[in-house]
Every structure is written in structure tokens, then in C-alpha cells.
Amino acid sequence: MLSFFPIPYPDELFYSLLCRYHLRSGNRSFRQTQFDLFNTAGNKQYYLGLPNNLATLVHQLPFGSNLTLTQLLLEHTLFPYYRTFLTNREVKRLQELMEGKESKSIAQVAKIPKLKLYYPEYLRFCPQCLAEDLQQYGETFWHRNHQVSGIRVCLTHGVGLENSQVLVSEMGKGFIAADEDNCVGDGVSYDEAVLQGLWEFGKVIEGEMREKRGFKGLEGLRDEYKQDLMGLGLLEEERLAEAMLKRYGEGVLRVIHPDMMDNLGEYVSGCLLGCDLLQEVDRVVHWLVEEIL
Secondary structure (H helix, E strand, C coil): CCCCCCCCCCCECHHHHHHHHHHHHCCCCHHHHHHHHHCCCCCCCHHHCCCCCHHHHHHCCCCCCCCCHHHHHHHHCCHHHHCCCCCHHHHHHHHHHHHCCCCCCHHHHHCCCCCHHHCCCEEEECHHHHHHHHHHHCCCCCECHHHCCCCCECCCCCCECEEEEEEHHHHHCCCCCCCCCCCCCCCCCCCHHHHHHHHHHHHHHHHHHHCCCCCCCHHHHHHHHHHHHHHHCCCCHHHHHHHHHHHHCHHHHHHHCHHHHHHHHHHHHHHHHCCCCCCCCCHHHHHHHHHHC
């Protein structure tokens, strides 16, 4: 049993909790902290926001700790994000993988696309959150919502999220807590119209993460898309692209999902009408289109 474990801050990323434990433990190595928390030094997929072996950690939390497995999953990982567009059976399997020791198939079960959008290079932060956290808690931490694919502004302060100096690829090699040295930022800025559009879409994603609803499967979703697009006259790729550009503007779409912009209509149409044939789900595209439909 652990002698202590940090109390999570609101919206704190699970990885950040481990970083704060590592600092307070006095451990010199990443490997030792891994052993403390999980009884193994195996790599965890922290970079996905979908860590595994959570049950082992919860079972050895200090006496009197109120932190539960459900709380970790729903409030401090990206499980609420990736359970969307999964059937109840698939959600159960994803949860089992996160609670258990197996990690190799988590990305596959969650149907995560192999796109930069879902594998960002750096951990992100909000400068205003950084300052407020330091004032309120005496330390800073990585926020979960700042790492969500498709959210590019802080939904609390309405300012653009900035890249820290911490590479996401380093999350599986060390516990790097957020601080004033590595959260320097890249000076990102957007004009007012783009910023408003990014904030509005960020709120859509936030709402989707909060809502738990049964999903019947991608085949039924494809049929719904076909019917809705036909009814709106958007089955043609060119007209679908025009509708998206009219709804969001090119500036917003390029910030949210740059990978799709070279072939916007073709890419989006393929995601919608071929969703039941794909092994991955580009959730951001689905949510963008749902706002139009």
C-alpha cells in the first residue's frame, strides 16, 4: 500500500497526478515510480490519455483515500472522449483494458486514427490556467481538457492553448510535471472570429464527453448520415465541403483538423459514408458534421 497519493485537482490529467506523486516521493527514476504505483516498470500509454493498470493503483491507495476507479476513468483520463462511437460491448472492453495490465490493443479498441490530430507532438497548456493554478494551489498541473483532440482553446478563459516544451513522446519515459519552466508557450494567437469558432466547437466536444448514451453501431450511423445528407442535398463531396466551410470558415477548420483540408469533401464523405468499413473513427469529423446536420 502506498503511504500517500496526491488528491486530484479539477480537470487534472491522470499523467499529471503521477508526476506530482513522483516529485513528492523522492524517487530518482521513472522506473522506481512505476514499480511503486503499478508493481511493474512496463510502459503505459500515457500519451493517449488512456492509461492501463488502473485497478492495481487504486487497490494500493492509502487508507482513507476517496479516489475511485470510476472517478479516475471519468474525470482524469480520455475515456469519456473515446467511449463515444463505441458500442456498449466495445466500451466495456476499453474499460477492462484500462483497468487491467494489458495495453497493446488500447488504441485499436478505442479506434484512434493514426493522424497528428490524435497524436500531438507536445503537451498543451493555458497561460491563464497556469497562473491561476499557481496562485490557488501553489503548483501547476496538466489539464485533461487541454489535451483533448479538437479542443484548441481553453474553455474556461477563451484563449488559445499553447504548446509546452514537453514532448508527448517523453510521457512514456519520465514523469514531467507542468511548471513555469516548461510551460513557456509558443505565442499562439487567433483572430476573434476564429477564436470564437474554436471555443464553440470545443464546447461541443466537452458536451459529448459528458453525455453517456448508447451507441448501436457504425452501420446504423452510416445509414443515418446517408439519409440526412440526401435530405439536405449534401451527398456530393463538393457541396458537403462548401457546407462545412460556410458553417465554420476555413480558418477554424485548418486549426482544428489540418489533415483533412487538402481533400475536404472527399475525406469527410469517406469518414461518414464509409464509417462502418473503417477500423478507426475520426470523432472530430463526426462532431463537425453533426453540427451541420
